[in-house]
Amino acid sequence: xxxxQINTQKLSEGVTSISIKGFLDAYTYSxxxxxxxxxxxxxxxxxxxxxxxxxxxxSAGAGVFIGAIGLAQExxxxxxxxxxxxxxxxxxxxxxLSQIFTITNNLExxxxxxxxx
Amino acid sequence: xxxxQINTQKLSEGVTSISIKGFLDAYTYSxxxxxxxxxxxxxxxxxxxxxxxxxxxxSAGAGVFIGAIGLAQExxxxxxxxxxxxxxxxxxxxxxLSQIFTITNNLExxxxxxxxx
Amino acid sequence: MGDDSxxxxxxxxxxxxNKHHDRLTISSDLKLLYLxxxxxxxxxxxxxxxxxxxxxxxxxxxxxxxNIIEHAYESKADGYIDIQITRDKKQISFSITDWGKxxxxxxxxxxxxxxxxxxxxxxxxxxxxxxxxxxxxxYTFKSGQNxxxxxxxxxx
Amino acid sequence: MGDDSxxxxxxxxxxxxNKHHDRLTISSDLKLLYLxxxxxxxxxxxxxxxxxxxxxxxxxxxxxxxNIIEHAYESKADGYIDIQITRDKKQISFSITDWGKxxxxxxxxxxxxxxxxxxxxxxxxxxxxxxxxxxxxxYTFKSGQNxxxxxxxxxx
Ligand SMILES: Nc1ncnc2c1ncn2[C@@H]1O[C@H](COP(=O)(O)OP(=O)(O)O)[C@@H](O)[C@H]1O
Ligand SMILES: Nc1ncnc2c1ncn2[C@@H]1O[C@H](COP(=O)(O)OP(=O)(O)O)[C@@H](O)[C@H]1O
Numbered sequence: 077x078x079x080x081q082i083n084t085q086k087l088s089e090g091v092t093s094i095s096i097k098g099f100l101d102a103y104t105y106s107x108x109x110x111x112x113x114x115x116x117x118x119x120x121x122x123x124x125x126x127x128x129x130x131x132x133x134x135s136a137g138a139g140v141f142i143g144a145i146g147l148a149q150e151x152x153x154x155x156x157x158x159x160x161x162x163x164x165x166x167x168x169x170x171x172x173l174s175q176i177f178t179i180t181n182n183l184e185x186x187x188x189x190x191x192x193x
Numbered sequence: 194x195x196x197x198q199i200n201t202q203k204l205s206e207g208v209t210s211i212s213i214k215g216f217l218d219a220y221t222y223s224x225x226x227x228x229x230x231x232x233x234x235x236x237x238x239x240x241x242x243x244x245x246x247x248x249x250x251x252s253a254g255a256g257v258f259i260g261a262i263g264l265a266q267e268x269x270x271x272x273x274x275x276x277x278x279x280x281x282x283x284x285x286x287x288x289x290l291s292q293i294f295t296i297t298n299n300l301e302x303x304x305x306x307x308x309x310x
Numbered sequence: 311m312g313d314d315s316x317x318x319x320x321x322x323x324x325x326x327x328n329k330h331h332d333r334l335t336i337s338s339d340l341k342l343l344y345l346x347x348x349x350x351x352x353x354x355x356x357x358x359x360x361x362x363x364x365x366x367x368x369x370x371x372x373x374x375x376x377n378i379i380e381h382a383y384e385s386k387a388d389g390y391i392d393i394q395i396t397r398d399k400k401q402i403s404f405s406i407t408d409w410g411k412x413x414x415x416x417x418x419x420x421x422x423x424x425x426x427x428x429x430x431x432x433x434x435x436x437x438x439x440x441x442x443x444x445x446x447x448x449y450t451f452k453s454g455q456n457x458x459x460x461x462x463x464x465x466x
Numbered sequence: 467m468g469d470d471s472x473x474x475x476x477x478x479x480x481x482x483x484n485k486h487h488d489r490l491t492i493s494s495d496l497k498l499l500y501l502x503x504x505x506x507x508x509x510x511x512x513x514x515x516x517x518x519x520x521x522x523x524x525x526x527x528x529x530x531x532x533n534i535i536e537h538a539y540e541s542k543a544d545g546y547i548d549i550q551i552t553r554d555k556k557q558i559s560f561s562i563t564d565w566g567k568x569x570x571x572x573x574x575x576x577x578x579x580x581x582x583x584x585x586x587x588x589x590x591x592x593x594x595x596x597x598x599x600x601x602x603x604x605y606t607f608k609s610g611q612n613x614x615x616x617x618x619x620x621x622x
Contacts, residue, residue: 079511079512099344102340102343102380103341103344132347132368134369134372134376134439135436135438136436139432140432142427142432143430144430163365171423171435171438172423176423218496218500218532219496219499219535220499249503249524252591252592253532253592255591257588259582259588259591260586263583263584280521283521283522287595287598288591289579290579293579334492334493334501335493336492337548339490341488345504345505348501349498349501390491392493
């Protein structure tokens with residue numbers, strides 16, 4: 077910790093990428109939730125979440141994804157997770173979220189899925 | 194931590210090397226002290242302490258050196274410190290021990306100093 | 311006196327390589343969860359548990375402690391949580407004590423994730439994960455203390 | 467209720483980027499010193515202090531807490547130590563509280579290392595280091611509590 081960071085970046089065609097660094101636990105999840113809420117308020121519903129620098133996630137972190145994906149999909153968007161580390165992927169598996177969320181190591185394919193191209 | 198280790202190895206001509214891994218604080222110093230006492234009991238007074246894998250030392254760790262060098266020198270031996278990391282070296286400096294102890298990055302020269310060759 | 315007490319300390323504190331027990335009491339602050347995880351990781355590395363246990367067990371304990379802070383202490387940092395880890399031949403167990411609001415686990419429903427997604431809410435995931443990961447999960451409330459007992463059997 | 471309380475938590479716990487204050491209460495166990503160091507390092511990385519401060523400040527706090535455990539609590543693990551860090555514009559300060567034996571710092575002599583080497587004893591190094599590193603070191607004892615106040619001025 078000491079190093080929890082969230083960065084957002086507008087990619088092409090209405091896709092926004094969120095890069096998280098550090099860990100997503102019951103202390104830090106709210107900042108992630110806030111970031112997503114801000115994007116939703118700006119009508120950004122096509123999100124790629126880059127998890128490559130996330131070392132750890134607990135249910136509080138996973139809960140942000142669960143709480144947000146419905147609204148994203150209702151607005152013609154989605155939330156795609158890219159490059160989770162094995163320990164992070166394991167938590168999605170334990171919660172049965174790997175069937176619900178698209179998880180990929182490839183940013184290009186994530187963008188294609190979101191823009192439908 | 195989880196990984197505090199001390200290994201001793203007999204080198205040539207009555208020199209023993211002690212390699213420490215982890216940190217030397219008020220919790221772990223006693224194991225180091227015990228190691229030195231055991232060597233003294235076996236009349237091993239020519240010691241090279243390899244600090245290259247020590248990430249941290251506090252006064253308890255430094256105190257082991259202070260408590261032992263006198264007896265080593267009285268018995269025609271010495272304690273030479275090799276390869277301390279900058280943060281560890283800094284603690285020896287703060288305590289004024291860098292003038293009292295020979296600190297070097299070179300094992301060969303440490304052995305030469307101890308054996309007088 | 312400094313030297314005398316240090317001598318005593320030496321004998322008392324000398325690590326006992328055969329006893330696998332560790333204890334942390336910490337204030338109830340979500341900010342400190344990373345230290346709790348560090349403590350659990352540290353214990354597991356000392357006993358050289360296979361790495362695939364590590365992530366899950368840390369997660370289960372984190373969920374337990376997060377719940378205590380958020381619910382038993384209502385996110386106030388002025389409570390304490392006591393965490394004891396014991397590794398026996400066949401299992402690793404966690405005994406977690408708090409002095410917060412009593413908790414009745416029977417009130418907790420299983421999470422319905424499909425429904426959570428529809429409603430945009432979430433919750434109930436922590437206890438679900440704890441039960442997924444651990445072989446035993448027991449709560450008791452006695453003389454003002456909540457005790458949570460988590461056990462993972464080791465098949466090494 | 468899970469969702470309601472999480473909403474509240476969100477507002478309450480949201481990190482305030484301008485407030486540099488952190489607090490840890492921990493049991494008085496020498497085994498846990500590494501967590502105290504981790505806590506201090508973590509704070510200093512959050513406030514982006516130059517790295518050359520880090521090692522020294524961690525050392526000073528470690529010495530203070532080690533002394534409290536070894537001397538005020540006589541190496542017994544059943545006490546608590548409360549550590550608060552505050553970073554103001556010009557300084558970083560530590561307020562460390564314990565409920566152990568009262569301590570009179572005037573009794574402590576300066577270490578004479580040459581003499582220690584001759585006699586094969588050691589001691590008095592911790593307070594010496596603390597004073598070397600910190601710009602202010604103050605002890606008070608009031609209503610059963612030892613307070614230690616350490617300040618390092620920042621010249622950035
Ligand atoms: N230690 C506890 N003390 C009091 N209530 C608790 C405790 N743990 C869980 N609960 C209750 O059980 C519910 C479900 O807990 P959990 O599965 O961890 O999900 P979450 O904490 O995300 O809501 C919580 O919302 C809370 O009402
Ligand atoms: N917090 C404290 N409570 C009680 N006594 C203390 C405390 N800190 C230091 N002392 C006393 O001051 C002496 C010197 O402390 P220090 O310089 O840290 O060296 P050491 O702890 O290695 O002896 C100790 O031996 C102890 O008698």
